[in-house]
Amino acid sequence: MSITLDQVTKRYQGVPVVNDVSVEIGEGEFFVLLGPSGSGKSTLLRAIAGLTGVNHGRIALHGRDVTHMSARDRGVGLVFQNYALFRHMTVADNIEFALRVRRMKRADRVARRKELLRLVALEGMDERLPAQLSGGQQQRVAVARALAHKPEVLLLDEPFGALDAKIREELRRTIRQVQRELGISTVLVTHDQEEAFAMADRIGVMNLGRLLEMGRPDELYTRPATRFVATFLGAANLLLGRQTKNGIHFGAPQAHLLNGSGRSHEVVAVLRPEEVELAPNRHTLGASYLAAGKVEEIVFTGALERLRVRLTKGSEEVQLARADSGDDAHLEVTRTQPEQRAFAVKVGQDVAVGIRRVHVLPTPLSSFTACAANETEVETLSKHPLLVELATRMKTRVTARVEPVLANGSKDCSSLDKHFSGAAVISSQPDSLKSIECLLTRGAEEVFVLPPNAASPQRVLIHWADEAARAATLAVSASLLRHVSAEAVYVDIKPETTPEADRPQGMRALLDARSEAQAVHGLEMRTELRFGDVTGELLRRLSESTDQLLILGVSQISGLAERFGSLLAAASRSPLLVVYREAEGQS
Amino acid sequence: MSAVGVLAKPLRQPSILPGFGLTLGFTTFFLSAIVLLPLAALVLMAAKLSWSEFFDVILDPRAIGSYRLSFGASLLAATINAVFGFVIAWTLVRYEFPGKRIIDALIDMPFALPTAVSGIALTTVFAQNGWVGQYLEPLGIKVAYTWIGVTVALTLIGMPFMVRTVQPALEEVQKDLEDAAETLGAGRFHIFRRIILPTVLPALLTGFALAFARGVGEYGSVIFISGNLPMKTEITPLLIVIKLEEFDYRGAAALGVVMLAISFVMLLAINLLQAWGRRRHTRSGR
Numbered sequence: 069m070s071i072t073l074d075q076v077t078k079r080y081q082g083v084p085v086v087n088d089v090s091v092e093i094g095e096g097e098f099f100v101l102l103g104p105s106g107s108g109k110s111t112l113l114r115a116i117a118g119l120t121g122v123n124h125g126r127i128a129l130h131g132r133d134v135t136h137m138s139a140r141d142r143g144v145g146l147v148f149q150n151y152a153l154f155r156h157m158t159v160a161d162n163i164e165f166a167l168r169v170r171r172m173k174r175a176d177r178v179a180r181r182k183e184l185l186r187l188v189a190l191e192g193m194d195e196r197l198p199a200q201l202s203g204g205q206q207q208r209v210a211v212a213r214a215l216a217h218k219p220e221v222l223l224l225d226e227p228f229g230a231l232d233a234k235i236r237e238e239l240r241r242t243i244r245q246v247q248r249e250l251g252i253s254t255v256l257v258t259h260d261q262e263e264a265f266a267m268a269d270r271i272g273v274m275n276l277g278r279l280l281e282m283g284r285p286d287e288l289y290t291r292p293a294t295r296f297v298a299t300f301l302g303a304a305n306l307l308l309g310r311q312t313k314n315g316i317h318f319g320a321p322q323a324h325l326l327n328g329s330g331r332s333h334e335v336v337a338v339l340r341p342e343e344v345e346l347a348p349n350r351h352t353l354g355a356s357y358l359a360a361g362k363v364e365e366i367v368f369t370g371a372l373e374r375l376r377v378r379l380t381k382g383s384e385e386v387q388l389a390r391a392d393s394g395d396d397a398h399l400e401v402t403r404t405q406p407e408q409r410a411f412a413v414k415v416g417q418d419v420a421v422g423i424r425r426v427h428v429l430p431t432p433l434s435s436f437t438a439c440a441a442n443e444t445e446v447e448t449l450s451k452h453p454l455l456v457e458l459a460t461r462m463k464t465r466v467t468a469r470v471e472p473v474l475a476n477g478s479k480d481c482s483s484l485d486k487h488f489s490g491a492a493v494i495s496s497q498p499d500s501l502k503s504i505e506c507l508l509t510r511g512a513e514e515v516f517v518l519p520p521n522a523a524s525p526q527r528v529l530i531h532w533a534d535e536a537a538r539a540a541t542l543a544v545s546a547s548l549l550r551h552v553s554a555e556a557v558y559v560d561i562k563p564e565t566t567p568e569a570d571r572p573q574g575m576r577a578l579l580d581a582r583s584e585a586q587a588v589h590g591l592e593m594r595t596e597l598r599f600g601d602v603t604g605e606l607l608r609r610l611s612e613s614t615d616q617l618l619i620l621g622v623s624q625i626s627g628l629a630e631r632f633g634s635l636l637a638a639a640s641r642s643p644l645l646v647v648y649r650e651a652e653g654q655s
Numbered sequence: 656m657s658a659v660g661v662l663a664k665p666l667r668q669p670s671i672l673p674g675f676g677l678t679l680g681f682t683t684f685f686l687s688a689i690v691l692l693p694l695a696a697l698v699l700m701a702a703k704l705s706w707s708e709f710f711d712v713i714l715d716p717r718a719i720g721s722y723r724l725s726f727g728a729s730l731l732a733a734t735i736n737a738v739f740g741f742v743i744a745w746t747l748v749r750y751e752f753p754g755k756r757i758i759d760a761l762i763d764m765p766f767a768l769p770t771a772v773s774g775i776a777l778t779t780v781f782a783q784n785g786w787v788g789q790y791l792e793p794l795g796i797k798v799a800y801t802w803i804g805v806t807v808a809l810t811l812i813g814m815p816f817m818v819r820t821v822q823p824a825l826e827e828v829q830k831d832l833e834d835a836a837e838t839l840g841a842g843r844f845h846i847f848r849r850i851i852l853p854t855v856l857p858a859l860l861t862g863f864a865l866a867f868a869r870g871v872g873e874y875g876s877v878i879f880i881s882g883n884l885p886m887k888t889e890i891t892p893l894l895i896v897i898k899l900e901e902f903d904y905r906g907a908a909a910l911g912v913v914m915l916a917i918s919f920v921m922l923l924a925i926n927l928l929q930a931w932g933r934r935r936h937t938r939s940g941r
Contacts (some may be wrong), residue, residue, distance in 0.1 A: 119834050139837040146838040152831035156853045164851075166839035210835075217840060 069131070070095050070253035071116065071221055075592055076125035077555070078111055082526070084120070085227050086112045087277035088592030093221075093270075096251040098244070100264040102275035104300070109257045112274070113223050129220050145529050149226040151206045153198040159185075159209050163206040166217035168227055175292040184212040204235035211243060215250070219281030219555065222247065224256040228263065234558060240266060253590070261301050265289075273297045274549070276553040281590060293430055295463050298338040305339040305399050306463055307426070308434055308489070309568045318358060326352065334434040334489050336464070337426040341402040344413060345422040346377070355422035361399065363417045373408050375401040377421060388644065432540065433514065433547040435490035437463045443474035449495050454522050454643065461551040464490070475505050481506040488512045491645075495520060501629055501636045508625050508648045514544060517636075525617035525643065529609060530558045530593065532621030533602070533631065536651035538581065541621025546589030546649045554617070556593035563603045572601075603635040610642050617643045623651035694915065700908035712909040720886040721894045724802055726917060728890075729870030732809035733817075734874030736866045737859060740817030747818075748825040762818050765811055770875030777808055778880045805890065808876040813866030820865065824858030825851075857929055864925040871918050 071093040074291050078086040086108040093099045101109040114120040116127060118139035127135045134142050154162050163184055167177045188208040198206055206231050207227055214222060224243070228236040242269055247254050258264055272282040273296070281288060281297045292298040295306060309318045313332055318337075347353040350360075358379075365376040379397040399421060413419060436459055438450040446468045449455070459466045467489055473481060473493065491514035492507045494500060504515045517631045528549055532541040549556050558581055562574045578595040585591040598605045610616055620635075622628060625648065636644070701709065712718065718859045747759055765773060781788045781798035791798060798804045828851050874892040881888040891914055898907040 114834075117834075117838055119837065139834070140840045140842060143840075144838055146835065148831050148835060150829070150831060152829065152835040154832065154836075154850060165836070165841070169840045169842075169845060213835075213839070620791070 069093065070097070070129065072126075072128040073112075073116070073130075074126040074128075076112065076115060076127060077123050078108075078115055078120060079123050084553060085277050086115065087553060087555060088125075088594070089277075089279045090125075090271060090586065090592055091279060091282065093255065095255055096253055098247055098254045098256070098267060098269045100257060100268035100271045101257045101274055102259070102261060102271050102300070107274040108277035109259075109274045110225055113146075113225050113255060113257045115189050116221070117144050117223050119146075133227065141220050142501050143217065144339055145217070145219035145222045147207070147210050147222070147224045147227045147230040151198070151210045151230075153206055153210055153213070155198050157197075158194065159190070159196050159198070159201070160246035162198070162209055163213050165213060170217065171215045181462045182215060184215060185548050187215070187249070188212045188242060202235075203231050204239055207231065207239060208242065211246065213250075214365045215246070215633075220253070222252050223252040226258055227256070228258075228260075236263075241324040243267075262589075264301075271301075273300060274558050275300070275550070278550065278553070278592075279590070280550055291427055292338065294547075295336060295429060295431065296550060298427075298429065299463060303400050303402075305341065307337045307339055308464075309335055309426075309427065309428075311335045316426070321434075336429045336431055336434045338429060339399070339423055339426050341374070341400045342404075343424045343426070344377075344399060344401040345424055346375075346401065346403070346407075346413060346419045347421065348411065350420045353420050353422040358421045358423050361419055361421045363413050363419060364398070364414055366413070366415055368611065371405065373403045373405075375403065375413070377401055377419065379421065380418070391625075412616050428461060430543075431547045433462065433464075433491055434617040436466045436493050436516070437469050437489050437491070438493045439465055439469050439471045439474060439503075440495060441470070441472055443470060445495065446470050446600075449493060449518070452495075452518050452520075452522075454494075454524060455493060455516075455518060457524060458548075458551060466493070473506065481509055490514075491516050493518060496644075498637065501633055502648055504636065505625060505628055506647070508628075513540075513648055515646045515648075517646070519641055519643060522617075522643045523615060524552060525554045525612070526615040527617070528552070528554045529606070529616055530556060530621075530648075531561070531602075531618070532605060534623050534651070536623035537621035537647065537649055538584075541619060541647045542581070542585050542589060542591070544618050544621075545644070546585065546592075548590035548619070548645065549591055552617075556585075556591060558585070558595045559598065559606065559609060560594050560596070561598045561600060561602045564600050566599060571597075603632060606635055614641055615644065619645045619647060621647045621649075623649055664678075671780060672766065674874035677774050693749070697908050697911050697915070700879060700905060701912045703901070704905050704909055708905075709909050712906045713913050717885050718894060718913075721889050721891040722913070722917070724805060724881075724888065724920075725871055725891040725914075728802060728805045728809050729813075729867050729873075731806050732870050733863050733867040734814050735806070735810050736813050736817040737863050740814055740866075741821055741855075741859065743814075744818045744821040746824050748822060762815050764815075766815050770812065770873065771879065773811060774876035774879030777804070777811065777876065781807065781880065786870060799880050800888060802888060804880040804882075805877050805888060806822070808880050809870040809873055812873050812876055813869050816869060817859075817862035820858045820862035821855055824855040853911060860925055860929045864922055867925075868922060 069092045070254075071091075073089055073091045076086055076089045077084055089108075089112060091099075101112060103109045111120060115122050118134065118137060118141075122135065125135070126133060129142065129144070140381050154165065157165070160181055164177045165178060172180070172649060179598060182191075183195065185193065188211055190208050191213070193201070193205070193209075194643045198209065198250065203208065207230075211227075230241060235308045240263070256264075256267060268285055271285055271288055273280045273288065275296050280294050281292065288297060289301050292301065298304045299306065307318055308342045316335065316337065324491060345353060345355040346361075346363075350357050361377040361379045363375055364378050365437070367374040377399045381398060401421075401606065436455060438446055438452075438455065440446040440449050450466045455466060483602065487513055492512040493516045494503050494507070496519040497503070500517050504517065507515050530541060530545045532538050545556060558578070558580070560574060560578050562571070574597050579598050581594050585593050598609075606618065610618060619634065622632075704712065718813065743762070749761075778785070778799050780786050781791075781804055783789065783792050783797070783799070787801070788797075788799060795802070798807060832850055832854075833846050836850050840850065872892065874890075874896070877890050878893055881890065881893075883889050883893060891910060895907045895910050898910065900903075
């Protein structure tokens with residue numbers, strides 16, 4: 069491995085801008101770090117270069133630990149967005165800068181310079197000043213300069229940002245060519261997905277300081293695991309559907325499905341605009357029918373036609389994860405020239421919408437349902453800042469639902485509607501425990517308890533009561549943590565009476581959990597092993613600061629009160645997410 | 656100056672201020688009226704002396720002593736400012752700290768303060784029984800009423816010139832340049848020597864020239880702290896004032912001409928140095 073990052077964390081004023089990033093970049097690989105501005109990608113690149121220290125974690129280049137090594141000793145080549153050429157020096161002097169620092173002999177310097185200039189196709193420009201070159205040429209010089217000292221890795225920080233489209237294309241090709249020729253491991257930082265697709269062997273998508281997903285460009289595009297990657301890499305319509313034994317259903321819950329034996333659960337599906345088919349009516353559709361729609365907007369973009377289709381008939385059944393503009397459900401559609409010729413549409417035309425292919429995200433948190441005893445409470449709860457923030461970041465919706473059962477006093481759960489979309493959300497009250505039990509028995513798989521003034525958490529504590537809840541808890545934690553810039557800490561608590569000899573075993577279980585989280589969900593988490601009473605230890609941890617969120621995994625509802633009663637009652641200051649999955653073999 | 660016209664290019668490109676002819680005319684007139692004319696008058700006044708009278712005045716040992724002090728102390732003060740003004744500018748440009756704006760505002764104080772006030776203040780502080788003077792006295796260092804005092808006063812007066820010219824130049828040295836140099840393997844000294852200094856050198860020289868010019872012309876602050884001992888702590892401007900008080904206008908003018916000549920030569924030298932530095936950078940880059 070030529071670049072190894074192990075749990076690298078960088079904080080600015082306590083806020084993690086790079087959050088537990090681990091990645092291994094292979095020999096000669098072209099790795100692209102893709103993310104929106106402020107996602108921490110540039111900070112991570114600077115950390116690799118040694119220009120920024122890290123608070124936690126390890127950085128190794130070709131197996132050599134460089135975490136505490138200064139930039140000048142790391143031997144990396146770095147190219148900046150604004151070229152950062154030394155303006156008072158000629159091209160030759162710029163390129164030879166690193167060689168001069170290393171006191172290389174003049175003849176060798178000149179030879180190396182000529183070779184580099186040939187590589188970036190700037191022969192004969194030796195004596196020019198940067199000011200006499202075009203932007204593209206300047207960036208070529210910067211690349212040559214960064215390669216002069218034969219660095220082990222090449223780091224490119226948005227190198228095409230300041231260039232216009234044509235030059236950009238050309239420079240991309242040059243850089244890729246040079247990189248292949250030298251076989252040098254390269255990390256490119258960009259916010260441009262097209263650029264990432266064009267150049268990368270592998271893409272790592274970053275958001276909120278976290279490396280969300282990594283993979284080959286085509287893999288990431290067709291099978292993203294997270295909403296963020298699905299929507300950031302290309303356009304995507306996110307649909308809410310229900311996964312049942314018989315397949316995925318889009319549309320309102322149908323009674324017969326709910327009465328079926330297994331639980332059906334809500335899923336988020338990615339529908340790419342090019343996977344939508346339009347036809348004059350339902351019967352002429354080649355793909356499976358989704359809904360009826362009306363064409364609202366057509367934009368001609370050359371090779372493709374981009375349409376916005378409002379779902380009319382059946383739109384109350386098809387649920388878009390987020391109807392962002394107003395209440396109407398809009399689908400984004402792109403069509404190729406042959407498709408346009410086969411069925412030409414005009415603005416205002418009614419069409420039948422079919423879907424060729426959807427990809428279901430493995431995320432367990434699909435949407436939120438705010439539950440409270442009356443209208444006003446539901447209203448307040450669904451406007452809770454933290455809930456709104458989460459829903460916005462997850463590009464999902466918050467459904468409001470009045471459940472008189474949840475009022476104080478009446479605790480007959482059987483009247484509760486059994487159907488839940490996504491996680492149930494309740495506000496923290498003295499008797500939240502009752503409500504949690506109630507909701508879980510009636511089919512909710514996650515219950516999110518929100519104190520009235522809870523803010524975005526800085527730390528998420530994860531704990532599961534028994535091994536049966538482990539997989540689900542990890543999955544939910546990973547899903548949530550992709551959308552908040554908090555650090556994840558898995559807290560395992562063993563009884564105080566654990567004999568000294570067995571204690572290392574607890575440590576091993578901890579590390580297993582960590583590697584599972586990393587391997588299955590790409591979630592990096594810190595681990596803590598404590599000895600003592602579970603509720604007591606969690607309470608003590610929670611009391612350390614108020615900006616923490618606790619995710620508690622359980623596989624049994626019975627005994628919840630006995631085991632966690634005091635925790636649920638006392639934890640009213642911090643948000644709490646209870647994850648429940650029936651243990652296997654129970655019914 | 657290039658204006659890219661979308662429409663057909665007009666014969667004369669419109670500009671915010673009235674045309675070139677008018678502005679150039681005004682510039683010439685203005686310069687003549689307030690710079691060249693008085694200077695010419697000065698030379699004419701001095702020319703009323705015969706050559707021998709002229710040389711008697713300007714080569715008088717007392718006059719030569721005053722040149723030495725005026726130009727020597729100004730050069731020394733400008734040099735001190737080049738170093739410390741650079742440090743101050745660096746601190747202000749590169750770091751964020753509480754009270755930064757106050758310090759930034761304080762830099763301009765010597766501009767605003769009547770120079771006589773600075774002189775009195777400095778004398779109070781550096782006199783033998785002053786706040787600082789009393790501690791320097793036992794060490795055998797006398798500041799007030801010596802050439803050191805003159806230098807201190809001129810340093811104070813020239814400091815804002817240096818800081819204010821170097822500051823914008825330093826802001827131009829992007830952090831990226833240093834980062835780039837660092838990843839290429841350069842150490843701190845190397846980065847300073849090869850990257851930062853060449854970039855700010857022109858500004859540094861300009862600041863030096865301004866501080867020096869201001870020092871040579873300074874009168875108010877120096878006369879309080881220097882003690883004005885002939886041959887020792889008497890600056891040329893003071894000598895001129897003394898001559899004026901004796902109604903020796905021609906003698907005063909003669910000394911003025913000498914100051915004018917020396918200042919002109921020195922500023923010209925600095926300008927040539929700057930031009931040479933620019934050419935050198937554009938040619939070889941080292």
